[in-house]
Amino acid sequence: MKLTAKGRYAVMAMTDLAAQGAGALIPLSDIAARQKISLSFLEQLFRQIRRAGLIESQRGAKGGYRLEQAAADISLDQIILAVDEPIKTHGCTPEARHGCTGSSERCLTHDLWGALESHIGAFMSSVTLADVVAGRVTPSIVLDMEAAE
Amino acid sequence: MKLTAKGRYAVMAMTDLAAQGAGALIPLSDIAARQKISLSFLEQLFRQIRRAGLIESQRGAKGGYRLEQAAADISLDQIILAVDEPIKTHGCTPEARHGCTGSSERCLTHDLWGALESHIGAFMSSVTLADVVAGRVTPSIVLDMEAAE
DNA sequence: TTAAACTTGACTAAAATAGTCGGAATTACT
DNA sequence: AGTAATTCCGACTATTTTAGTCAAGTTTAA
Ligand code: FES
Ligand code: FES
Numbered sequence: 001m002k003l004t005a006k007g008r009y010a011v012m013a014m015t016d017l018a019a020q021g022a023g024a025l026i027p028l029s030d031i032a033a034r035q036k037i038s039l040s041f042l043e044q045l046f047r048q049i050r051r052a053g054l055i056e057s058q059r060g061a062k063g064g065y066r067l068e069q070a071a072a073d074i075s076l077d078q079i080i081l082a083v084d085e086p087i088k089t090h091g092c093t094p095e096a097r098h099g100c101t102g103s104s105e106r107c108l109t110h111d112l113w114g115a116l117e118s119h120i121g122a123f124m125s126s127v128t129l130a131d132v133v134a135g136r137v138t139p140s141i142v143l144d145m146e147a148a149e
Numbered sequence: 150m151k152l153t154a155k156g157r158y159a160v161m162a163m164t165d166l167a168a169q170g171a172g173a174l175i176p177l178s179d180i181a182a183r184q185k186i187s188l189s190f191l192e193q194l195f196r197q198i199r200r201a202g203l204i205e206s207q208r209g210a211k212g213g214y215r216l217e218q219a220a221a222d223i224s225l226d227q228i229i230l231a232v233d234e235p236i237k238t239h240g241c242t243p244e245a246r247h248g249c250t251g252s253s254e255r256c257l258t259h260d261l262w263g264a265l266e267s268h269i270g271a272f273m274s275s276v277t278l279a280d281v282v283a284g285r286v287t288p289s290i291v292l293d294m295e296a297a298e
Numbered sequence: 299t300t301a302a303a304c305t306t307g308a309c310t311a312a313a314a315t316a317g318t319c320g321g322a323a324t325t326a327c328t
Numbered sequence: 329a330g331t332a333a334t335t336c337c338g339a340c341t342a343t344t345t346t347a348g349t350c351a352a353g354t355t356t357a358a
Pocket of ligand 2: 239248254256257259
């Protein structure tokens with residue numbers, strides 16, 4: 001998935017929301033103030049996140065947002081995919097018969113991009129909102145990795 | 150490091166160069182034709198890669214480029230850093246006293262971005278050109294990772 | 299009735315991307 | 329000496345993407 005400021009704001013806001021407790025309705029203006037994000041921008045983001053089914057909303061006075069699922073069941077890639085395009089590391093399109101060089105075969109680097117993509121994806125799908133809120137941000141994958149070095 | 154088409158082209162071209170054999174001088178026009186990359190664009194990229202010390206050049210007729218070091222000693226991040234800006238996952242600047250929310254403390258997601266960055270960096274620095282050319286594209290880190298799941 | 303809050307789609311300024319272009323310098327070959 | 333091949337260089341630009349803004353709603357609690 002793409003890594004932009006938009007995605008970062010989405011994760012920050014969702015982390016804030018998760019940190020406010022489970023069932024309470026939190027108005028966006030609170031999150032905007034705490035995280036110093038423009039309210040209009042947050043509205044745009046939360047619209048997309050809601051359509052992705054990660055949060056539910058209550059309109060009107062005393063309304064707000066709350067997580068649709070438990071924080072431990074919401075992974076980072078879900079959030080980022082809700083607001084940004086998926087990352088595209090390959091130069092070729094999967095449906096096209098030919099690779100990125102125009103020939104019919106895959107280029108030398110094709111597998112590399114796939115490996116990179118799955119490497120990043122493994123991180124993003126393994127970290128949940130609950131992990132971030134708890135400061136338990138290094139999943140076992142990374143721990144193993146760093147221990148091996 | 151940033152992941153753009155520019156970086157992808159740089160890696161493709163360097164992989165091509167590495168695949169042509171160790172000591173030979175390869176003109177850019179050959180690589181451009183094989184990889185279907187614009188020659189002007191390649192020139193721009195190779196200029197930067199040379200300045201980074203990864204390749205050496207010979208001007209004039211029968212000139213070209215060759216790797217400065219062994220393919221096994223050139224990692225992906227070196228190539229990508231040569232042509233693109235480093236990736237920036239954090240919202241805050243390291244030198245600034247305050248975090249991305251304006252307060253003096255780090256935001257809830259600060260450590261997350263650091264972990265993500267090191268996770269991606271570990272991949273990029275562990276894969277070498279020799280790995281890519283040999284199709285040995287999955288480093289032990291990824292193997293370990295997938296085995297652990 | 300009013301104010302707080304979400305909902306929507308369209309709009310935009312600025313930045314980044316993905317190159318192009320024109321020419322200059324260097325070297326091998328004849 | 330001349331020519332063709334090739335690297336080297338800086339500046340330029342069209343397009344796309346980013347990071348928002350804006351105006352006008354709708355819904356609900358008090
Ligand atoms: S990336 Fe798929 S063929 Fe080059
Ligand atoms: S990313 Fe460093 S303080 Fe938010």
